[in-house]
Amino acid sequence: MGKEYRLRELRAVVAASRTVSLDEEGRAMAKALRESLEQRSAALREEWLARINNALNDGRVQQALEASIRPPEPGTRCPAELAVRLSAAAGEAMTADLPPEEWMGLLDTVVASPVRRTVKPAGIPDDEVAQQAARHAAGSVPALAKLLGLRIPPPPPRRVNTERRFSPTAG
Numbered sequence: 001m002g003k004e005y006r007l008r009e010l011r012a013v014v015a016a017s018r019t020v021s022l023d024e025e026g027r028a029m030a031k032a033l034r035e036s037l038e039q040r041s042a043a044l045r046e047e048w049l050a051r052i053n054n055a056l057n058d059g060r061v062q063q064a065l066e067a068s069i070r071p072p073e074p075g076t077r078c079p080a081e082l083a084v085r086l087s088a089a090a091g092e093a094m095t096a097d098l099p100p101e102e103w104m105g106l107l108d109t110v111v112a113s114p115v116r117r118t119v120k121p122a123g124i125p126d127d128e129v130a131q132q133a134a135r136h137a138a139g140s141v142p143a144l145a146k147l148l149g150l151r152i153p154p155p156p157p158r159r160v161n162t163e164r165r166f167s168p169t170a171g
Contacts, residue, residue: 007044010037044072049082056085061093065109078114087115091143096123100130107133111140121147 014037017030048071055064064086068078078086090110094103103125110119120143124134131148138145145151 048072061089065113069112083115087118091120094121096125100125100127103130104133111137116140
């Protein structure tokens with residue numbers, strides 16, 4: 001049950017089922033839908049982790065990083081062991097010998113990845129554009145600051161939700 005629904009719809013139905021009183025049949029259906037959601041979510045998570053692992057095993061660091069950027073669900077985190085492996089592979093791939101365009105492409109992917117703060121690039125190409133890109137990304141990838149001889153900048157500020165909420169006590 002639940003396989004015929006899109007995942008987003010299934011999540012909405014399961015969440016809504018928790019807010020209403022259900023009879024015995026309704027509770028059984030809600031339980032079956034919840035189990036279906038859990039199974040599908042687990043399968044997507046396993047597929048995501050396998051995609052990252054397979055790319056790393058094949059030496060496709062860029063693809064592994066790209067996969068890590070798009071987890072199956074917003075709250076899904078990369079397991080620590082895999083994050084360490086991904087970070088190390090990205091750092092080793094970012095050498096000074098890499099053509100500047102490739103290095104900057106890898107840098108863009110690293111900056112968007114969940115492991116950006118732990119990547120330690122092996123080097124920066126001797127190219128002014130690549131050096132400038134590295135300076136610009138040093139706040140997200142602190143190891144770049146060390147390579148450039150700069151002070152390690154603080155992490156970028158957290159995104160703050162500026163949306164005003166209605167308060168019944170506000171005048």
